[in-house]
Amino acid sequence: MDWDKLRIFHAVADAGSLTHAGDKLNLSQSAVSRQIRGLEESLNATLFHRHARGLILTEQGELLFEATQTMSKRLESASARIRDSEEGVFGELRVTTTTGFGTLWLAPRLTKLYEQYPHLKIDLMLEERVLDLPMREADVAIRMKEPSQADLIRKRLMTVQMRLYASKDYLDKHGHPQDVEEIKNHRLISQSLQAAQVGSASTLVQKLMTHKPGSVLSVNNYFGVLQGVIHDLGIGVLPDYVTEDFPDLVQVFPEEDTNPVPVYLAYPEELRHSQRIAAFRDFVQNEIIAHRKHMKELGKI
Numbered sequence: 001m002d003w004d005k006l007r008i009f010h011a012v013a014d015a016g017s018l019t020h021a022g023d024k025l026n027l028s029q030s031a032v033s034r035q036i037r038g039l040e041e042s043l044n045a046t047l048f049h050r051h052a053r054g055l056i057l058t059e060q061g062e063l064l065f066e067a068t069q070t071m072s073k074r075l076e077s078a079s080a081r082i083r084d085s086e087e088g089v090f091g092e093l094r095v096t097t098t099t100g101f102g103t104l105w106l107a108p109r110l111t112k113l114y115e116q117y118p119h120l121k122i123d124l125m126l127e128e129r130v131l132d133l134p135m136r137e138a139d140v141a142i143r144m145k146e147p148s149q150a151d152l153i154r155k156r157l158m159t160v161q162m163r164l165y166a167s168k169d170y171l172d173k174h175g176h177p178q179d180v181e182e183i184k185n186h187r188l189i190s191q192s193l194q195a196a197q198v199g200s201a202s203t204l205v206q207k208l209m210t211h212k213p214g215s216v217l218s219v220n221n222y223f224g225v226l227q228g229v230i231h232d233l234g235i236g237v238l239p240d241y242v243t244e245d246f247p248d249l250v251q252v253f254p255e256e257d258t259n260p261v262p263v264y265l266a267y268p269e270e271l272r273h274s275q276r277i278a279a280f281r282d283f284v285q286n287e288i289i290a291h292r293k294h295m296k297e298l299g300k301i
Helices: 003-015 018-025 029-043 059-086 099-116 168-174 180-185 199-209 222-230 240-244 275-297
Strands: 048-051 054-057 091-097 120-126 140-143 152-160 162-167 187-191 215-219 235-239 249-252 261-268
Touching (some): 003 018, 003 029, 018 029, 091 099, 091 275, 099 222, 099 235, 099 240, 099 275, 140 275, 162 168, 162 222, 168 249, 187 199, 187 222, 199 235, 215 222, 222 235, 235 240, 240 275, 261 275
Parallel strands (some): 091 120, 091 140, 187 235
Antiparallel strands (some): 140 261, 152 261, 162 235
16 A cells, blocks of 8 residues: 555545645645545545535545544654654653542642753643554553553552542531541532542542531542642642642541552653653652652641
8 A cells, every 4th residue: 555645645634634734744735635536546445525614534444534633643653763863851741630630749840840941841631531552643641540541651650549528617617526327417519429520539529428527528539638628618629739738737537547559650661761751750769759758748648
């Protein structure tokens, strides 16, 4: 199969237009059209439905586009490996993690990484969906469970526990509850049970709900829960790593500790020699060591 025709087909399928694909490829519309027609003839298949508003892939075209998308991602990956083996620590690094960990722990520490590598460009993607690293949806991930995707290098970074916290001002005003049954006299702030979250947090919230909190504020991420807690709205379910940066938080119901949640860093096997990955990995590990040391000094671990 003609690789040049496949490249042109991919551009047309992606743009949905011969003209737009031609602009991207620096080819005339007629040249692009000839290449597509030649590819269809070689495959004995129609790849596009043509109409006044543009081009739509046929079923056969969809199959071929899936294949060229995979090829494109693999080529990008190979190109990244070649660059990373030759270049220093600069350029784009796509990092994915959860909204909570990304906003409350990682993002506030990135100043130190940029001080070391000022020409690095971090694309930080915060979402609960697990992105496909082998297909290069991201370069490196930090997740709250061990990744199950194949062909990944995994490193366990730390463990997190979900605990209950309130502000000093809130407890001074509403009292410091000593028993979990006293949650009925307080507002509970937590992620909603329908939101994507670690299982131990969901289990803790379900248990607290059986004691009928006096009021409930549900938020779809831990950043929102934290904002409610530090603004004296109630008792919140939060990961324990937030207390380093918010030392005025007071733990409530310490006997209600949850099972530890493992935190993993993962990246594709093919990026094993990436200098950008190595720099980010070492930065995160060093920050975790500093985090543990500080937490010990605060008497929180």
